[in-house]
Amino acid sequence: MIDMDQFNARLGNNQAVIVQILKMFSDQFGKQPDLMRPSFTHGDTDTLFQLAHSLKGALGNMCAEEDAELAGQIESLARSGELPAESLMAEMELRLSEIEAQIQAELN
Numbered sequence: 056m057i058d059m060d061q062f063n064a065r066l067g068n069n070q071a072v073i074v075q076i077l078k079m080f081s082d083q084f085g086k087q088p089d090l091m092r093p094s095f096t097h098g099d100t101d102t103l104f105q106l107a108h109s110l111k112g113a114l115g116n117m118c119a120e121e122d123a124e125l126a127g128q129i130e131s132l133a134r135s136g137e138l139p140a141e142s143l144m145a146e147m148e149l150r151l152s153e154i155e156a157q158i159q160a161e162l163n
Contacts (some may be wrong), residue, residue, distance in 0.1 A: 056119060056121075056122070056150075056153060056154060056157055057117050057119045057154060057157055057158075058118040058119070058120070059118075059161065061118040062077075062117055062118040065118060069122050070110060074114035074162065076116075077098060077117075077158045077161060077162060078116065078162070080113055080117060080154075080158065081155060081158050081159070083109075083113070083163075084110055084113065084151060085151060085154060085155035085158055086155065088147075088148045088149075088151035088152045088155065089148050090106060090110075090151075091103055091106045091107065091110075091144065091147070091148075092144065092148070095139070096108060098138060100132075100133040100136050100138065100156045101133075101138070102133075103129065103133040103138070104130055104133035104134050104163065105127050106129075107129040107130035107133055110123075110126040110147075111123050111127045111130055113133055114126055115153075119154060122147075122151075125143070125147055125150060126147060126149050128143060129143060129144070129147060151153070
């Protein structure tokens with residue numbers, strides 16, 4: 056989950072920027088928690104790596120450190136040409152759903 060206190064502090068409590076970033080994340084990742092699933096299903100570790108890398112960076116920037124770490128695990132496996140365990144993918148999808156709910160609560 057996003058540490059909103061830390062995220063707000065990082066951005067100087069600039070609500071306009073915070074809202075913009077939350078909306079961008081929601082549009083890019085949150086509304087499709089299974090965004091990485093097709094790459095996983097098809098064994099496309101290159102695309103899986105790219106998606107996990109982008110997700111890791113976005114989550115880290117939004118102060119969702121544990122979630123960024125999970126995306127980093129997927130990224131590392133995909134970088135080495137390995138697919139992550141199904142349970143790891145399911146956990147990432149669950150966390151993205153939870154973050155999307157958190158974002159929507161913050162925006163409303």
